[in-house]
Amino acid sequence: MAEYEDLLYELKGRVAVLTLNRPDRLNAWTGAMERSVKRAMAAAVADDNVRVIVLTGAGRGFCAGADMGLLQQIEARKGEERPGASEETFDFASGLGPDVSPHYGGRFGYLLQVKKPIIAAINGPAAGLGLVVALYADIRFAGSEAKFTTAFASRGLIAEHGVSWLLPQLVGPAHALDLLMSARKFMADEAERIGLVNRTFPQEKFMANVMDYAAMLAETVSPRSMAVMKAQIWKAPFQSFDEALATADAEMQKSFASEDFKEGVTHFVEKRTPNFTGR
Template identity: 50%
Template sequence: MTLVLAEHRGPVLVLTLNRPDRLNAWNDDLENAYFALLDEAEDDPGVRAIVVTGAGRGFCAGADMSDLEEASTTGDLRPRTPSRPRTFPLTVRKPLIAAINGAAAGLGLVEALYCDIRFAAPAAKLITAFARRGLIAEYGISWLLPRLIGPSRALDLLLSGRVVEGHEARDLGLVDFVAEPVLDAAVEYATELAAHCSPASMRVIKEQVHQDLDRTFEAAVAVADRLMLDSFRRPDAAEGVKSHLEGRPPAFPPLDPR
């Protein structure tokens, strides 16, 4: 079985986690396949945005329980030596959008949080799950959640491990949009970005947002002033103004290969 399906919908690459019989539970093979496709998309000029979803009824049910059982019963907790860090999706330069079609639990929820924008189906079930498995807040979720929804709400979800469905998830700020069918809505959004937004500008903006989380406001303004001058030197700025004045879609160049 192909563990991650790849489908091009115009300038949008749709990646589908494909272990439906296991609710797309995460294991090393799935991770390697997903990350390799993200890596390829980075240098593909035809890909302007990426949408990730799950096959069948789930987005990702978290780490494969058979792997967790083996680790907990054998005591084999040796550190992994992956080819890419688990936080690799955070380094992707292009917009990465989650279409949460069903259960997103534990590591599956973390992977959704590594995306830039999240769409959820109304019946999608999001759960941290860690405390209910005797685990801790893993993979940086204790850093991500408070910044998204605030410390007390983050603690509610982390301590209780309760299920949050689509509309409550949106109200909390855990997801950005609730839609049905969720994949079509996410692809439509991604296509809009691809058609009208500069890839270079989106890359820089992503870096700004992530790096400014640990900067003072004054430092963020100073960096933005420098980056603004840099942006005027790129052809994207001239094209953005010209296309607007001419009433046509912009023709922004793709990102340079890394």
């Protein structure tokens, strides 16, 4: 297994668990962490045994945002090229579903190109850049004691890294403006109520519940179907209804010819556990 800095990579069955690993700093984001996350995502994509990816934080926090040392470097360099961004390149194109790569660039857009579902398991505080990274996940779960803040306005910053597009997609413009402009702190129950997270789980059973859900995806549904659906959903904001419908019609014909479609019908008729291959 490859070594990662400021990150733990663990396989649990068909689930790859990526754990931001600076617990003494509430997993504040570093350049090394960013590079490690990208490498780990690429490794999970390349591993046919992995069906689902979970991103979480070590200790009591998810990610407290950019390390203040990095922010001080930016101030010292008067806003020149930011430290910490990953220069490594990986090909995340899967060939499944519509191509979303023209729409999602920047430092984290690749996460929306990853063909496998990414679950952000927000176990504790998620602030600033940490919250932004969670928004790039496909599904978000929060522990009942998790706290959130966009933080940018209180640092004299703006809505960074595509959050001005992603956040209104999830919670609507009014909630997005409230959370961004006020930089106020809010709890998991509000995050669930406004649609920022899919669901909250009791803190003491949080990761067990997240892993149960991840295992359900990994073991009971077609990885090919998930990859195509993910691409459809992230492509749809740039399509008209008729274009999205045409995409669905074309993808349906491809699915009829897939191994997973044959297995989907067969396991249902035979009343047994599915054995999907992703092909």
